[in-house]
Amino acid sequence: MATLELKNLTKKFGDFTAVDNMNISVAEGEMIALLGGSGCGKTTTLRMIAGFTEPFSGSILVSGKDVAKIPPYKRNIGIFFQNYALFPHMTVFENVAFGLKLQKLPKNEIKERVESILGLVKLTGFDKRYPRELSGGQQQRVALARALVTRPSILLLDEPLSNLDATLRVEMQVEIKRIQTELGITTIIVTHDHEEAVSLADRVIVMNAGRILQIGSPQEIFDRPASAFVADFMGFSTFIHGTIGLPENRKRPVVCSGHTLFVPEAAAAGLDSGTPCTLTIRSENICLTDEPGENTVSGVVQSATYRGHATRLEVKGCFDEMVYPAVSDYTEKENGNHVLVHFPANRICVYKNTMEEQ
């Protein structure tokens, strides 16, 4: 059990700054997700924590102690690699026992601990197999067992679910969460998949270009992204540009392509009247309605994609921008149908336009 703190952590490769002045503090037993696209610096951060690469500046504190001078093999940090990185010349037992043998533990204790951890990852009876004789999911669980068996103070997971098919993903997601909670290990998970991040982590850190864009609970990140960029990354697809007006009745009007949408006053705090801004709303929160009313705009269906649990529509003509409602009930709307689209005020996020988004 340990806490982890990153202070002003920076990593440069030549002129390129991979990680730019990162500050994070992770509580004991907490599970944190570093979320971002490729090249955002999340994996570099992981490698610095593990000690595989040195920071350019800043420090890494484990339980309050600076680990800069400690080589990777003395840090007691368990790491799970995206490609598992099992020892191909060793059996499952030898793979898992590797770290314990290095600790020179008595043979029977090694055997006991390996067997109990293999039970935890549901691989009892596979101990004599070689990695190449296992399926992807089984190899992954061996890798997890190997990282956990030495009882590391911190566990690092690099894209733990990315190589699995859909069914196995859900299964392993539950498994990882269960094991992590059971052992109470402080865990950092690196991922580019926002669903993976929000379903596993206690707190999510969204990164881009080596910087932290937002730190928050999964719900906060999912429902109230801090910027249009984070929203885009979190799977928002409808973005509407407009100009915000003065508050009226605890709401503020935003004029978008001639229509007025009302947003909660709290969502637009700090925006002066007349400011150009961007509105965004999750597809699932946009609905179709029969009656005209507030925040309801008419448009024409351009395409409808049936996705089993929802039908995703592309609606043109509401605003200059396309809107994308996801309708959960089966709908018979087809291309060319006129529809009334309602945007619930309390689901809309408002962002001041920044240079890069214009």
Add this chain to the structure above:
Amino acid sequence: MERKRRAFLLALPTVLALLVFFLIPMVYILIKTLLVNGFADFTKFFTDPFYLNILWTTVRVSLISTLISLLLGYPAAYFIARTRSKLKNVMMIVILFPFLVSAVVRSYGWMVILGTNGILNQFLQGIGLLSQPLKILNTEAAVVIGMIHLLIPYMILSLVGVLQSIDPNVEYAAYSLGASPAKTFTKVVFPLSMPGIISGCVLVFTMSMTSYVTPKLLGGSKFRMMATMVVQEINVNFNWGAASAISYILLLTILAVQVAVVLSTSGYMKRMGGGKNA
């Protein structure tokens, strides 16, 4: 089945060439030798200390050259395999550079360096380390040096191939589990590079066993290895029977070593990934 037959057709020209130009002549020589002298040439070889000594010298020089090539080549190969430098390809070309110069030219080069009045002796005497010139040229040491220079590229190429195929994350995984760099090497990298070590060693050993130019030019007139002895039997002693017996014994020795290596490592290689249930 159809695919297999087509693959065989592709291999056919090579198989035929080997059969016509290698296997048939070899059998022809053996039959001819046995018809003329029976096993006399073979018996003479194994009863005469002179010949046995040549065989032992050949094996010894080859073993030493192989071992030193491995020790010198491994770190270089590891570096090339793991470097992310843009100069990686340049390094590979530098490794292959010696191939551009024939063994004859290289041996003469070593003569200039290793001779009694050579560059090395002049340098060592110049800085006062030696009062008398060191005799290196025309000794076994000179042959070993020349041999290593000639053959180390093969060792490095074999090792680079295998080391590059080892996932660097596997090494990081070992570190994270508490293995020091030394332990990571002995428990993970070395065992995983075994296929490259074996192929490199077999290659260098075989080429060293059959080498002619290097022992001839650097070993001096009294230094004999199997290949130089074959030539001596033909050109000096006009003893074709002895020459063919020696070449056969050389062939069988190499074959025996190769078979022994394959047998002793086959179990290991199978575990490493040769299995069919992957």
